[in-house]
Amino acid sequence: MDVVGSIIHFLERLGGKTVEVVERPAKKIPSGKSVQERLKALKEIQMEIEREKEEKHEQELEEIIEWRKREIQASFSDRIAEVILHYFKGPVLAITNSLKGLDKDLYRANMMISKEKYVATMLIVSIFSAIFLMLFSYLIYLPSDIVILTGLLGFMGGFLYMRYYPKMVWKRRVTEVERALPYALRHMASLISAGVGIAEAMLSVSRADYGPISEEFELILRDMRTGSSFEDALTKFEQKMASESVSRVVKQILRAVKFGGNLSEILYKMAEDFSFEYRMKLVEYVQKVNGISFIYMFLTIVMPTMFVVGILAGSIMNQRLVMQPEALAVILLFAFPGVSFIIINMIKKGEPR
Structure with missing residues (x-):
């Protein structure tokens, strides 16, 4: 056992x-x-x-x-852009390399997107523009060659619009930054006069609701936290905006910090100067718009009506159509609205900053 x-x-x-x-x-x-x-x-x-x-x-x-x-x-456009970038990576990279300065435009517009993905989005918008114009041309019974031509024009127009869209966003951000400068400068001046440092004053502005200028101040402070000096961060902000007003503010701040001076009084004085300049520009702009408004009403209301009446009168006198309905539709739907768009764009560009 x-x-x-x-x-x-x-x-x-x-x-x-x-x-x-x-x-x-x-x-x-x-x-x-x-x-x-x-x-x-x-x-x-x-x-x-x-x-x-x-x-x-x-x-x-x-x-x-x-x-x-x-x-x-994720948005629908982002998902489509990912698909385009995945299956057509070669053509997208080729187009990206041919577009010089796109990365700089995206950086200035504060658009957090890669160049390749943005180019894929450009192609998507261009394709949809071409399809839309081709369908519209087909529905108004235009000839097939005109339909193809409008499709090509739609593709080119969509591509060019998306190429310059970051620049438009950047210019709009610069305009909003310049408009908010007096308020932000007064905010900083009041804090500095109370004994707060310049960095803490900029932090307060970044946390306030001043629009793009608050976002830009947050980026300045982020650069400083990652090792950049105060001068380098402000200089980077100046180069990004490429604005005369922003350049004046940056130079005055750096001069006061480097050589000494009452920074709060300097900021108050610049805020008042910017406010006065904006008021003067606004008065001139209102006077200019009053003169253009008559021309705009004539080109968008009176002239199309006179054009249609003239076509009808000529057709009745000649007992036949002076102009084909397709051509008349194109003129009424594209020519006169195009002129109106040009006038509105001119008025918008003349708006004081």
């Missing part, structure tokens, strides 16, 4: 070691005196391994769900 017991004891030890080496469980099997204790320990280890597998599976499912949520939250 002693020999049989020794053999059983040896086999139990050998089985425990084999399970421990092969499966390498998270917990070591306790050395028990009976087979039941060892079986119980093995069952607990097996349950623990299954729980770990379930937790890992649940974690993978959570990651997939989170990824799907981010994908759904």
